[in-house]
Amino acid sequence: MTNPTVIQTSLDPEEGAAGAGRRPSIAARIGAMGQNRIGALLLLGTTLAAIIWANVSLGSYQTFWQTHLMVGIGDLHLDFTLHALVNDALMAVFFFTVGLEVRREFAIGELTSWSRALVPVAAAIAGLVVPALLFVLIARGSGNEQAWGAVISSDTAFLVGALALIGPRVPGRLRVFLLALAVVDDIGALSIIALVYTEHFTPLPLLIAAAGLAGVYFTRYLPSGRGPVYASLAIVVWLAFLASGVHPTLAGVAIALLVPVYRPNRSDVERALELARTFRQSPNTEYARAAANSLRESISINERLQSAYAPYVAYVILPLFALANAGVVLNPEVLAGAAGSTLTWGVVVGLVVGKLLGVFGSSAVLRRLKIGELGAGLTLDRVLGGAAVCGIGFTISLFIVDLAIDDELAQNEARVGVLAASVVAFVLATIIFRISDAVRPDDDSGQTLARPVDPARDHVLGNPYAPYTIVEYGDFQCGFCLKASGSILEVRDVLGDRLRYVWRHAPLVQIHPNALAAAEATEAAAAQGGFFDFARALFDDQDNQRPSDIIRIADDLGLDLERFEKDLISAEVTGRVRDDMLDAEAMNITAVPTLFINGRRHSGPYDARSLLRALTNATDTPVV
Known part of the structure; x- marks a missing residue:
């Protein structure tokens, strides 16, 4: 059985040295x-x-x-x-x-x-x-x-x-x-x-401003030296506005x-990583400049x-x-x-x-x-x-x-x-x-699921309208979340279609550097119906979730890679993950995994037997 002091949803100060469940407030990221x-x-x-x-x-x-x-x-x-x-x-x-x-x-x-x-x-x-x-x-x-x-x-x-x-x-x-x-x-x-x-409008200088603004737009296509060009054109445009009366x-x-x-493009990020590795192997000024420029341009x-x-x-x-x-x-x-x-x-x-x-x-x-x-x-x-x-x-x-x-x-x-x-x-x-x-009672703060499960929006495994529900707020690089998800799947084996399992994102961005990218990758996979398959692949290899690994997983699962990469940097994907993170903050979730059983926050062990017992207590009806 998992040690309860490790998996408490409100993290105990004496948590293990790895600190896998600890993270700062999500607001710090926003x-x-x-x-x-x-x-x-x-x-x-x-x-x-x-x-x-x-x-x-x-x-x-x-x-x-x-x-x-x-x-x-x-x-x-x-x-x-x-x-x-x-x-x-x-x-x-x-x-x-x-x-x-x-x-x-x-x-x-x-x-x-x-x-x-x-x-x-x-x-x-x-x-x-x-x-x-x-x-x-x-x-x-x-x-x-x-x-x-x-x-x-x-x-x-x-x-x-x-x-x-x-x-x-x-x-x-x-x-x-x-x-x-x-x-x-x-x-x-x-x-x-x-x-x-x-008050005093002179249209002619605005023609100069328009030409300057056109130059600002096309400056993005210059291979290098864009900073001085942007600065020079900005001064011209400002002077033209001043002369026009606007x-x-x-x-x-x-x-x-x-x-x-x-959003950062995967190929640009990969190139930056490759240059950084080259600099690490052969430290010199040229490689340092190339790595720094590549990181900046990404x-x-x-x-x-x-x-x-x-x-x-x-x-x-x-x-x-x-x-x-x-x-x-x-x-x-x-x-x-x-x-x-x-x-x-x-x-x-x-x-x-x-x-x-x-x-x-x-x-x-x-x-x-x-x-x-x-x-x-x-x-x-x-x-x-x-x-x-x-x-x-x-x-x-x-x-x-x-x-x-x-x-x-x-x-x-x-x-x-x-x-x-x-x-x-x-x-x-x-x-x-x-x-x-x-007027908000402290004893109930975050104890109730703030956003009810919506089968049209949430990622639901099992019968979308099952009588029993477990919602997990988790992180794909968190070892404890891996264990919790495994226990929930064991419970599903017992209850079948009477249980629906819902995953929501709460990545530990300060602890796990790839957790946010992994969460967004599952959302991109969800656009092709592959959310839980992608999530399982991430859990199977928690140490390798870099951009190249994410693309490899998508390829292994047979996803349309062109569509996947496009969705990966879309505002919709970013918004889905951010919404879950804001929901987690609203419920004062400070550790993962955090589980909600039939809408109420679960405190205690999350092995299969304990979860079955918690489901029984939540409904006052034996589940098995």
Whole structure:
């Protein structure tokens, strides 16, 4: 009999040295929460610094940011203030990273499947429209109704950072939902900046920009030296946007949407591995460079650029933007004026109430109508907290205030509204998340299968509608999962069609380097009806699950290799595995194998006799 201390679903600290069942939270794979948290705190710190600076010495604050910089040769020169340099040049890099994320989500991310994307897309659209309508209703007659764009967009950086700071105990599914929503939100905000807040339009430079963008697209076909070409063309496109009157930050988005994104190709990965082995056998500079270049090229330039620029955006660009734009005077006279200003209240109500009603209301209606899917663990109380966080509209709100309002006093009132709305939204979201966590009983957390078995979606071995069910969350490189699956098959020999066995993925990505690839390979095999055959082949050889081994297994099983390799890098396969991992996180699964017997979590040994006993206890009916 298997030692119970080894197979406990909540792993015992004294587990064996191999640590085969231990893994960190799945949320760690979905996002770099530490960087988001630090970035949000740094953004908050520079915001406070700007406010203090402006209130201690408004003159020096304004004088500093109005300092002129001139760059050029002879008659060709650019004249910028420091403020414009931050808002027009550095923020183009920020919008470039936003564009990269948009491109990725539509190519291989959460927005590839319409059924998967329906709820966050609808929530984002409602979150754009409702705040704008509320703002116009409240600010009507103030003369600043045109500034409605200041309340439409959530601040993605603050949103993700706030979720890391104050989010619920299990934020993974909510974070994916909010990031998908934020992508659509950003598209709406960028479109409005281009269409509504472009005052002086000169079409001719856009022809130069179009030629530059065409060059960006075709640069992907260069055999080498693409980096300098991308950089040179990006500067040309940015200058052309600047000359056209279209806000130059949109050049960053246009360029990003043309940068290629793809899942790593098996042949590229194999070539990188071969070069790395060659370097290991004959270490020299030439082989080292070739191996490094091959490894780098196996990852799409979109993802490489996101990784490269993310720290600069989080730690430099956004904090500088806050320092240059958040300097609001907060003396009693200004606060009194803002308190009585319909512009200020329009911003506050638009962001806090509008986002809450738009995002939460649309999600609740779609759920009520059973249209779209929120996913296991993402209940409406979680969505309510996420909708409250969306009321933090800091970066783009301040950005549009600067574009839409000319009067300095009105700008000040609008900025007070943005800051006040961000604080209120943060506090409101904190309260909602704390209440949401408090009302969830700890003793039942994760004890019930979060997503019921769906024969049309799940991988079911046996009668899909059998009276007894065992669901296993596992990892194809985990030795304990091999033993558990063997025991379950023994139980099937006893019960026959009265038992259905369901496999769901929970790969130990920090322990088993090939586990995620193995899980995705079984999903690619499932498209040809070979899920359990492929899974058994993986269990039979747990030490050899590299890309070449995966292709060999597919060939041995007689699968269509061309279709298999195409499915292997598809967004659908990635999404299936990720959904299971998010479900596992929602149920606080911290070890594998984790078994659910007739929908309830199983604790204890998982040999065949123990499982038969557990099935009897689950139904109060002898199973044999």
